[in-house]
Amino acid sequence: MGALMAPSAPISACPACAAAPSAQQVAQAALRDARITLSLPTIHCAACIDTVETTLNALPEVTEARVNLSLKRVQVKGEAGAERLIAALAAAGFEAQELDEGTIAATRTDRAGRDLLMRLAVAGFASMNVMLLSVAVWSGATDATRDLFHWISAAITLPAIAFAARPFFANAWAALSVRRLNMDVPIVLAILLALGTSLWETALSGAHAYFDAALTLTFFLLAGRYLDHRTRAIARSAAEELAALEVPRALRLRDGVEETVPVGDLVPGDLLRVRPGARMPVDGVIAEGASEIDRSLLTGETLPVPAAPGQEVSAGEVNLTGPLVVRATAVGADTALHRMADLVAIAESGRAQYTPLADRAAKLYAPGVHVLSALAFAGWYLGTGDLRVALNIAAAVLIITCPCALGLAVPAVTTAASGRLFRRGLLVKHETALERLAQVDTVVFDKTGTLTEGAPQPCDLSVLRPEQRPLVLALAEASAHPLAQSLAAALRGCGVIPAAVADLREIPGHGTEGQWQGQRLRLGRAGWAGPDVAEGETHLTATWFQPGQGVPLALQFTDRLRRGAAQAVTDLQAAGKRVILLSGDRVPVVQALAAELGITDWQAAALPEEKAARITALQAAGARVLMVGDGLNDTAALRSAHASISPATALDAARVAADVVLLGGDLAPIPKALITATRATIRIRENFRIATVYNLVAVPLAVAGLATPLIAALAMSASSVTVSLNALRLR
């Protein structure tokens, strides 16, 4: 490490720096503190932690490496570049990917969660102490001893509540200031009334004080809030990790020299080099080069589009065969991709119109409790003429109808259900997603990239004679085109060894050619290697092989089904859901797929607006639609559906729009997710019923003036524990 500290080449050439080297030290310190976060998807045990940390710490540029196993990440401080770290880890047998530091920085320290945890700890500490003192009172302390205990309780409770219950005070105030009622209003009223009457009673050396009730109420409610927060924090950090995997960098050409810059620094007019296999970082016009472009994520069409100078490209499209130079016309937030993502963000507010079960319960509950408490107060005041007794009973009613069972009813269940789904590879992003999933009766699938993998596979290699296979393999391996790559993989899988074809070269936008025993071989587009057939006319995607003088052969490709797709469709249909296939791809392709999966209701060549319109029409007819899709052409449909699922391979815009992200490549968990969601909703309703039954028993006791602090504490804890245990039954 000492070597790093020694001044090397001066960073600044100014003479003052020689006299005052602090600026240089500061600059080097900033360099050493540069952090790189890598995702380590395969890490799982103590040995892995050791290996990763030892490997990275052995590099001289690394100052510190620390693995976080819960998040499956390693954070590295030092000057090493990400490529070097990834290479070192690959040599040690670990797959690693760089995460975008800017995107994940927001979740590194979970401030809100930490804040809730502190409040929870204070409420727990205070309630345990006060409970100890209360037990002494309940077991028969009298007179001065009881008063002393009450005063000590008050001294603990007041500051503890002031700190711990602040989120409830803030929420209740926010709701009241816009003249609405939410669950926090009765909570705050119950806490304040309990504290007020308890202080009053203590001052008058009365027998009953509810300090412990106010504290346990706060404790249970904070527990519910914390559960709720944890669930969403996990989903958010996983979702951000997905976004951070695409490190947004671009190759800018300045005076003919390439430099790597963050996408945020680009301006319109910049010349960018886009290598084969890379995604377009900006909207622009092709300035140089010929290639093919994969637009499947944007439009849903599986066939690559030829690209030539002068043609417009959009951010998010993938350059396939040749290097391109693109002149940027729109960057960052102005690109078509971003505008679509923004549209989706605006549409999110539309989804907020759905009222969650908890809010519907609160709307019934809050006024009911207040009216009941006011009636008890009025009744007892009129009956006895004693203001103190009447106020005491009103407070007891508010405390014993304690909303903590209600406050725990939803978070306990959603935490359990989201955890189960997360282990199956489904990430629940939206707080009401489970409730909405449970209501789904129609499932709409997109084709490319959702039901299929979006990568074509050769369907029949037997058209090639055995002696032709090594030639085709040699040609295919010379190209980075997805069709050639999958052809090469398939041939290698059959044990074919490539032939020694000479003069192999790739002609961007056309294919590869080479020389073999004096003959010219070609593998590529129809018009170039084979007969002049317009590609749109063929039923399947095809590439042509011209074996010298012979007749050109068509090698047909089909888009392979995603794992679990057939299973998912069958299960959904068996569960009585209506399954619809909506695709932007050509009719014959969609028809074949629909027939294979047994989907009778399908529509091909659907424009993005048509997809969204179809879903809106279905919903208007009373259906609750679940949209499953991955492309930019699906985002409008994803957001207009009642609930939506998007695979992790989808574009960022689609993942933002979706309620649930499918982490694995497997579609089979979707029907199971619907079942889990239905069960979760049943449990939530059950929990509300438990809370109601318990109130039916407890409230008459309170109104009759029989609820002592002991009974209140017992009843309250019993209901909260029952509700939490019921949530754990979710299997």
Add this chain to the structure above:
Amino acid sequence: MDVLVWLIPVSLLLGGVGLVAFVYTVRSNQYDDPDGDSQRVLSDQWDAHPKP
């Protein structure tokens, strides 16, 4: 009952120590990686000498 004069402050103090300890652990990021911490126990890398 004189013993209460001692016991109550002592119990509050002990509880308070626990609370302060908890706040310290939260502030020093000790709950950031529960899975990793439970696995690191099994590592014998720093058994013979403490981590520098």
